[in-house]
Amino acid sequence: MYPLDPSPEQMRAIGEAALEAVVSFIGGLEEAPAAGRGGGFELARRLRAAPPETGGPFEPVLAEVIEAAAHAYETCGPGYLAYIPGGGLFSAALGDFLALAVNRYVGLAAPSPAVVQIEENVACWLCSLFGWDERSQGLLTSGGSMANFSATVAARHAKLGEDLARGTYYVSDQAHASVTKAATLAGFSRRNLRLVPSDDELRMDADALRRMVREDLAAGLRPFLVVASAGTTNTGAIDPLEQVAEIAAEHDLWMHVDGAYGGFFILTERGRERFR
Numbered sequence: 001m002y003p004l005d006p007s008p009e010q011m012r013a014i015g016e017a018a019l020e021a022v023v024s025f026i027g028g029l030e031e032a033p034a035a036g037r038g039g040g041f042e043l044a045r046r047l048r049a050a051p052p053e054t055g056g057p058f059e060p061v062l063a064e065v066i067e068a069a070a071h072a073y074e075t076c077g078p079g080y081l082a083y084i085p086g087g088g089l090f091s092a093a094l095g096d097f098l099a100l101a102v103n104r105y106v107g108l109a110a111p112s113p114a115v116v117q118i119e120e121n122v123a124c125w126l127c128s129l130f131g132w133d134e135r136s137q138g139l140l141t142s143g144g145s146m147a148n149f150s151a152t153v154a155a156r157h158a159k160l161g162e163d164l165a166r167g168t169y170y171v172s173d174q175a176h177a178s179v180t181k182a183a184t185l186a187g188f189s190r191r192n193l194r195l196v197p198s199d200d201e202l203r204m205d206a207d208a209l210r211r212m213v214r215e216d217l218a219a220g221l222r223p224f225l226v227v228a229s230a231g232t233t234n235t236g237a238i239d240p241l242e243q244v245a246e247i248a249a250e251h252d253l254w255m256h257v258d259g260a261y262g263g264f265f266i267l268t269e270r271g272r273e274r275f276r
Contacts, residue, residue, distance in 0.1 A: 101118065164187050204244060206243035
């Protein structure tokens with residue numbers, strides 16, 4: 001059993017054990033069945049346990065984690081071609097490890113200015129990919145759900161202030177569930193939601209969006225946000241971003257583009273053309 005504050009030798013021992021287990025696990029992905037080994041629920045039942053009175057050795061815990069991971073859909077392997085939760089890069093996992101291990105405070109720049117600069121560099125690089133100038137800014141979030149939440153709160157603050165009741169927001173019927181969840185967490189009810197139908201290509205119907213916004217304005221409501229998708233999680237469809245942007249500009253709506261799935265289409269010529 002290792003203490004909460006292990007020595008350098010102990011850190012190396014458990015770190016090397018974890019690295020060896022992970023490398024071996026990833027090395028087996030190519031041949032792993034996409035549907036998993038089966039028996040996952042049986043293993044889950046065996047793993048149910050009350051909180052232990054004391055800690056235990058690291059190695060059995062590591063083996064338990066690897067076994068649990070093996071009894072799952074193999075979404076990271078090449079045989080999995082279904083819904084989107086797969087992927088992931090070893091370098092990204094190492095990045096998470098480094099960030100957690102050095103444990104710098106970055107809520108403000110002053111305590112760790114160089115570390116904050118690293119994040120700012122990445123944000124600026126991403127902005128430049130989309131052709132935005134040096135005035136553009138960004139931040140890294142934990143994922144698409146938090147990105148959608150951050151954008152919704154920003155739109156609420158910028159367009160509505162504290163008067164939320166009459167605000168209406170617009171999303172496609174193909175949008176990810178995290179979009180409406182973000183609005184709920186930001187204080188909006190289902191009454192504030194406008195679900196815009198999609199066209200034959202499963203993209204947001206821009207004409208329907210324009211009509212719905214005008215109807216809400218005529219009813220004395222306050223349209224404030226439209227969320228388009230740059231690659232829906234259902235099909236990878238890209239909403240008509242240029243048309244949506246024109247409607248947003250016409251009616252002073254905050255436009256947020258959810259690019260969690262398809263944003264990096266921008267790295268291809270075809271993707272850049274679709275994002276115009």
